[in-house]
Amino acid sequence: MKLIADAAEVDRLIRQLADQIRSGVKDPRRLALIGIRRRGDVLAARLGEVMGIADVGSIDITLYRDDLSETGPMARVGKTHIPFSIQGREVVICDDVIMTGRSVLAAIREILDFGRPARLHLAVLVERPEREIPIHADFVGVKLAPGPGEKVDVRLVPQDDIDQISINPRG
Amino acid sequence: MSPSDSVDLDAPWPHRCLLGLQGMPAAEMRTLLNVARSFSDISTRSVKKAPALRGKVVANLFFEDSTRTRVSFTLAAQRLSADVVDLAGAGSSVSKGETIDDTAANIEAMGVDALVVRHKASGAAAMIAGVVRCAVINAGDGRHEHPTQGLLDAYTVAEAHGRLDGFDLSGLRIAIVGDVVSSRVARSNIAAMTALGAEVVCVGPPTLAPRSLESLGCRVEHDFDAVIGECDVVNMLRIQFERHGEGSGGRDPAAQRASPAFPSLREYRQMYALTEERARLLKPGAVVMHPGPINRGVELAAPVADGPRSVILRQVSNGLAVRMAALYLCVSAAARASA
Numbered sequence: 001m002k003l004i005a006d007a008a009e010v011d012r013l014i015r016q017l018a019d020q021i022r023s024g025v026k027d028p029r030r031l032a033l034i035g036i037r038r039r040g041d042v043l044a045a046r047l048g049e050v051m052g053i054a055d056v057g058s059i060d061i062t063l064y065r066d067d068l069s070e071t072g073p074m075a076r077v078g079k080t081h082i083p084f085s086i087q088g089r090e091v092v093i094c095d096d097v098i099m100t101g102r103s104v105l106a107a108i109r110e111i112l113d114f115g116r117p118a119r120l121h122l123a124v125l126v127e128r129p130e131r132e133i134p135i136h137a138d139f140v141g142v143k144l145a146p147g148p149g150e151k152v153d154v155r156l157v158p159q160d161d162i163d164q165i166s167i168n169p170r171g
Numbered sequence: 172m173s174p175s176d177s178v179d180l181d182a183p184w185p186h187r188c189l190l191g192l193q194g195m196p197a198a199e200m201r202t203l204l205n206v207a208r209s210f211s212d213i214s215t216r217s218v219k220k221a222p223a224l225r226g227k228v229v230a231n232l233f234f235e236d237s238t239r240t241r242v243s244f245t246l247a248a249q250r251l252s253a254d255v256v257d258l259a260g261a262g263s264s265v266s267k268g269e270t271i272d273d274t275a276a277n278i279e280a281m282g283v284d285a286l287v288v289r290h291k292a293s294g295a296a297a298m299i300a301g302v303v304r305c306a307v308i309n310a311g312d313g314r315h316e317h318p319t320q321g322l323l324d325a326y327t328v329a330e331a332h333g334r335l336d337g338f339d340l341s342g343l344r345i346a347i348v349g350d351v352v353s354s355r356v357a358r359s360n361i362a363a364m365t366a367l368g369a370e371v372v373c374v375g376p377p378t379l380a381p382r383s384l385e386s387l388g389c390r391v392e393h394d395f396d397a398v399i400g401e402c403d404v405v406n407m408l409r410i411q412f413e414r415h416g417e418g419s420g421g422r423d424p425a426a427q428r429a430s431p432a433f434p435s436l437r438e439y440r441q442m443y444a445l446t447e448e449r450a451r452l453l454k455p456g457a458v459v460m461h462p463g464p465i466n467r468g469v470e471l472a473a474p475v476a477d478g479p480r481s482v483i484l485r486q487v488s489n490g491l492a493v494r495m496a497a498l499y500l501c502v503s504a505a506a507r508a509s510a
Contacts, residue, residue, distance in 0.1 A: 060209070063223035063251070063499075077209040077499075113218035 002167040004144065010125075010156070010163035013141035014043070017123055018050045020139040025090045025121060032089045032117075034059055036107050037078045040095035042156040043125055047094060055089075057082035064106035082114055091117040092139070096154040097126040101135035108135075126152055126165060187505040188300045188307040189497050191316035192362035193387075200366060204326055204338045207489070207496035213250055214491070223499055224253035227284040231257045232275060232299075233310070234265065234290040239463055239487070240310050240320075244287045247494035253502075256283070275299040285502050288312070293355075304509065306501035308494075314355055314414065319497055320462055321359025323490040325367055328404050330489065331458045331482050341368030344401055348374040349408035349443055349470050350432075351384060353415070356462045357408060361387045372398055375443055378432040379410075395443050399452045406460040407445050407471045428469075436469065446472045450480065458482045 005013060022028050032055040035044030041058035048056035060078030093107050104122060111120065123139035128146070146152055146167045155164045182198035192200070213221055229248040231241050241257070248255045258278065265271060275286060285306040288296040293313030300307040311317040328345065329338050345364050351357045351373045361384075364371050371389035373380045384391050392398050399405065415430045433439045440446075445459065450472070453459075459471075459480045467473045476483060 063221040077206045079209050080212070109222070113216055113220070115217045 003164070004142065004152075004167060005163075005165040007163040010165060013125060013165075014046050015050055017125070017139055017141050018047055021047070021092055021121070021123060022051065024139060025092070026119065027090055030088065030090045030118065031055075032057070032084060032086060032091050033094055034082060034086075034091055034107075034111060035094040036061060036103055039154060039156055039159055040093075042159045043096055043123075044092075044094040046156065047092075047123070055084040057084065059107055059110050061103055061106040061110055064110045066102065066106070080110065082111075085115060086111065086117045087115040088118045090119050090121070092121045092123050094123050096124065096156065097128060097152055098122070098124045098135075098137050099128045099130050101131045101133040104135050105133055125154060128152065184500040185504060187305075187501055187508060188296075188309075189318050189501055190297050190300060190307070190309045192318045192321045192359045192366070193316065195362070195366065197366040197368075200322065200325070200363060201338045203322060203493070203496050203500060204329070206500060207322070207326060207492040208335060210250075210495045210499075211489070211492040213495075220250055220252050222252045224248065224251040224284075224502055227253045227502055228282060229253045229255050229285045229287060229498060229502075230278050230283045231255065231287045231310075232278065232289070233258065234271065234288075234295070235311070237289055237311070240289065241287075243487070243490045244308075244310060244494050244498075247491050248285075248498055250491070250495055251499060253284070253498070271295060272299055272302040276302050279303040279305050284505065285498060304505070306498070306505040308497055308501060311355055314353055314358070316359045316362075317355045318359050319490065319494050320356045321363040322497070323486055323493040324356075324360050324406065324460060324462070325363040326489045326493055327460060327482055327486045328364070328369070328458075329367075330485060332403060332456070339368055340364060343369040343403045344372060345369050345404040345406060346372045346374050346395075346398060346402040347389075347406045347408065348395060348445070349379065350410045351375050351380045351408065353379070353411040354408050358387065360406065361389050365389065372402065374398060376433050376439070396449065396452065399449060400454055402454070403457050404460060405445060405453065405457065406462070407465075408462065409464065409466055409470060410439070440469065444470050444472065445475050447474050450475045450478070453480060460486055462486070 031053055033044040033048050034057045035041030037058050037060045044056050059080045062077045121138045124137045125141040127137050127140045127143045144152055149170050150167050151170050153166050153168055157163055182202055184202050245255050287308045287310050288299055289310040290312050293315035295312045296309035329335050347357050361371050365388045373384050373389050373391050374395050380391055382391050412430055428436050461483050465471055465476055
């Protein structure tokens with residue numbers, strides 16, 4: 001295991017992301033955070049805590065993925081929970097890792113079914129380079145480019161028992 | 172099994188078809204019910220649709236009359252962005268001599284991804300499932316099963332009694348009252364409720380609730396007044412005169428309400444109808460269900476059907492979510508199988 005960030009470093013990255021968001025959006029008073037399940041929602045909750053934002057939602061993108069046959073027999077359609085209106089808001093989509101960009105695309109499609117935000121932004125803890133769709137992150141914690149046999153593991157409390165970012169062999 | 176465990180114990184959904192609930196593991200029912208629960212909020216969104224089945228085609232193949240079930244399946248498919256073709260009166264080609272599996276195979280050949288089948292013959296949906304490769308959902312076959320009704324009733328019981336987390340119905344007693352023997356709804360209900368842990372009591376005259384039903388894993392009682400006070404759910408069934416064979420039905424309106432199964436409708440009502448008076452025997456928290464269509468004043472008094480204990484309209488709403496889940500899971504499985 002290659003340790004990229006320990007608990008203290010993850011905490012610092014989250015605070016740094018919060019600063020980027022605060023200074024990067026046009027109207028911070030209208031901020032709302034929506035995390036992609038599972039783990040993007042944890043990041044959104046942690047950012048909400050640090051930034052003092054109450055409007056934090058989570059979405060499950062299963063129904064918005066572009067290939068039904070890839071869903072897998074383990075049907076797990078999670079709940080989407082956006083307990084506030086996104087109309088005219090500065091919405092920041094939060095995810096732990098961006099790679100192909102397809103989950104973010106699905107998330108954008110789903111969020112637009114809830115209303116029309118003034119602006120949509122994207123915040124990720126880890127940015128990887130393997131994009132398959134022209135989508136980019138506005139706010140990034142750390143950029144990582146793991147080798148072909150490697151994967152990035154993000155662990156976040158309370159979903160996991162510790163805060164940690166690491167690179168591990170695949171399989 | 173504790174409710175919190177059962178969420179993790181949900182089974183994967185490998186089935187291209189949903190033909191019946193008898194013999195289905197409880198974990199698979201919970202998978203479907205949990206997916207249905209996650210779908211239940213889509214109708215509250217600004218866009219009341221999710222694109223999960225975009226580009227898929229669902230065909231309603233109804234050889235027997237139905238409005239509510241067909242509309243419910245149609246709306247369910249549309250909420251998931253599927254296209255829907257309606258073959259109501261599908262009997263037309265059968266009356267020209269075509270077999271039902273030929274009809275089904277022809278429709279599948281047009282590029283259909285799911286067939287929703289209703290037929291007056293038990294086993295019709297299973298037969299069709301054997302000749303096509305697309306998803307098949309049984310929307311009622313004769314006196315056999317109506318699985319989505321059994322599941323939506325289980326969902327409604329769970330909702331009414333605070334069991335949505337885990338869909339564990341243990342400790343609940345459910346009465347199914349009336350024409351149990353003719354009812355595919357009852358068969359699917361017994362299978363779903365008992366698998367999820369509830370106790371089922373079938374109540375009716377011996378002609379309509381015979382002891383042989385006990386082989387399905389339920390109790391049979393003939394005295395409604397003796398059991399009503401101990402039930403958490405009372406599910407009232409319509410008398411299906413049209414299925415009572417010779418000596419019932421017919422064109423004469425009076426004869427349509429006569430049956431060889433009981434001496435007179437008046438006597439039936441006295442013993443087995445849920446009247447306002449009898450509803451007072453219900454225990455606190457007990458709810459009243461009915462699969463529809465209701466014959467008001469026959470098996471169920473209008474003030475009870477519309478009263479505070481009635482969850483009949485919740486059944487209808489939950490039916491939409493359950494049918495979305497059935498379509499989503501079966502079409503996904505069929506897509507994986509052909510990928």
